Amino acid sequence: MSSAPLAPALPDAVLWDMDGTLVDTEKHWMAAEGALVERFGGTWTHEQAMTLVGQGLETSAGILQEAGVRMPAHEIVDHLTAEVMTALEELGPPLRPGALELLGALRDAGVRCALVTMSLRRMAELVVGGLPEGLFELIVSGDDATRPKPFPDAYLQACAALGVDPARAVAIEDSPTGVRAAVAAGVPTVGVPLMVSLVGAGAHELWPTLENRTPHDLADVSSAHAAAAARKGHA
Known part of the structure; x- marks a missing residue:
């Protein structure tokens, strides 16, 4: 009797953009x-x-x-x-639909989260301070990034600070600039557009909303990216 296939592993970290992704500012x-x-x-x-x-x-x-x-x-x-x-x-912070629920589910599942934003740290801290405790382990802000998005620096800095392989994280972004930054850093990226279309920006997945999304959906993104990289490596 064959056993059921194992579910994809959860990502080591989820890296969130702030403006337009976490909050509709x-x-x-x-x-x-x-x-x-x-x-x-x-x-x-x-x-x-x-x-x-x-x-x-x-x-x-x-x-x-x-x-x-x-x-x-x-x-x-x-x-x-x-x-x-x-x-x-x-x-108050105008959270995008489904964002708080997904953050809470990630925390409960033991998945680390970082905020990767080009806004200044004082603004990022204001937003995070208005959320339940323990959702974000790290903030990389516009003050911290050596170069702004679409350069990969902020995402690479976040991964380095967390000690995770970019390929084992997942980024969530709403803008073409942010998507390009995350992809350039080697991070599997989910695009959730708000103001601007993300078609052709390079996101590995496009979701219309974060509503009803779970950590397992992000695990699927991570798994699919790893499988595609393995196929490319053997091509």
């Missing part, structure tokens, strides 16, 4: 950007705002300077961060 960023450009007599369209989704804050500051914001880049970053943090403090 993009509307707060866009409002702050538009108000800042208008203060300097410019206009800020929805299409322009969409180009900043997933970008590092220094990159975004440069684009805003090109739109007419006459402030040093670091002042733009500090201003936008303060505006978004004020909105979060007033309204």
Whole structure:
């Protein structure tokens, strides 16, 4: 009598993007950007705002300077961060559907989680501080990354700090920039789009939502990636 096949092993870690993936903060960023450009007599369209989704804050500051914001880049970053943090403090972190449930299930299953975001650490800590304790072991923020997404640095730094092989982790991202960063780091990546399509961005799986997703779904992603890598190695 044959035994049932073993279920895929859970990933060693799950690496979460924050803005747009864990929390739907993009509307707060866009409002702050538009108000800042208008203060300097410019206009800020929805299409322009969409180009900043997933970008590092220094990159975004440069684009805003090109739109007419006459402030040093670091002042733009500090201003936008303060505006978004004020909105979060007033309204609370707007969690994306299914995110909190999946985080809790991962914690209960013993899977370590890290937050990998281009937002500043003080904002990431504000978001994490509004969640139940013990969900995130590590934060790698825009302050910490040697280079911003789409470079792989932040994901590689997170894996190094956790002591895990990138191929044994899974990343969850909502933007093409973030997906490219995680994939470049060698991390199996799930794309859960919010504002921008992820078709063609390179994610290993695309999910419309995190609702009803479980650690076993992430194990399937990890297992499929490992199998594909093994086939490629033997080709």
